[in-house]
Amino acid sequence: MIPTIGIGLVLTISGLVVFYRTVTRGGTKYYLTNFRLVETNKGKIVRQISRSIFKGRTISQFLQISEVPMFKSNVEMFTVKVLDPQSGNVLMNLGTNQGPSVKALESIQESFYCQYCGRKNNPSSAVCSNCGANL
Numbered sequence: 001m002i003p004t005i006g007i008g009l010v011l012t013i014s015g016l017v018v019f020y021r022t023v024t025r026g027g028t029k030y031y032l033t034n035f036r037l038v039e040t041n042k043g044k045i046v047r048q049i050s051r052s053i054f055k056g057r058t059i060s061q062f063l064q065i066s067e068v069p070m071f072k073s074n075v076e077m078f079t080v081k082v083l084d085p086q087s088g089n090v091l092m093n094l095g096t097n098q099g100p101s102v103k104a105l106e107s108i109q110e111s112f113y114c115q116y117c118g119r120k121n122n123p124s125s126a127v128c129s130n131c132g133a134n135l
C-alpha cells in the first residue's frame with residue numbers, strides 16, 4: 001500500500017499541536033506534533049514518544065532509514081524505524097515512507113517547543129527564551 005501524506009491541524013492529539021505530517025498504513029497513522037511522535041489506530045492513540053528523548057542526538061542515533069529500490073513509480077521511498085537513542089531498541093516501525101515524511105522526522109531534534117508557552121527553542125537551550133521555563 002502506498003502511504004499518503006497530509007499536513008494540517010490536529011487538535012485532538014494534544015492541545016498545542018501546530019504542525020504534523022501523517023503516514024497512513026491501513027488504520028495506522030503517525031503524527032509528528034510539536035511535542036511528540038504519535039501512533040494512532042482508527043483514531044485511538046496506540047503509542048507516543050516525547051520529542052525530548054531525541055534532544056541533542058544525531059539522526060543516526062534515533063532513525064534507521066534505508067532506501068527502497070524503485071520499481072514502478074519514481075517517488076523516492078524509504079523504510080524508517082524510530083529507535084530509542086539510549087538503548088537502540090526499535091520504538092516504532094514506520095514501514096515504507098515517502099521522502100518528505102522522512103525529512104520531517106529528521107527535523108525532530110532540530111527544534112523544541114516550550115510546554116508552557118509553546119515558543120520554539122533551540123535544542124541547545126536549557127530554558128525557554130520566552131518564559132524562562134526549564135526545557
Ligand SMILES: [Zn+2]
Pocket residue numbers: 114115116117118119128129130131132133
Ligand atoms: Zn516558554
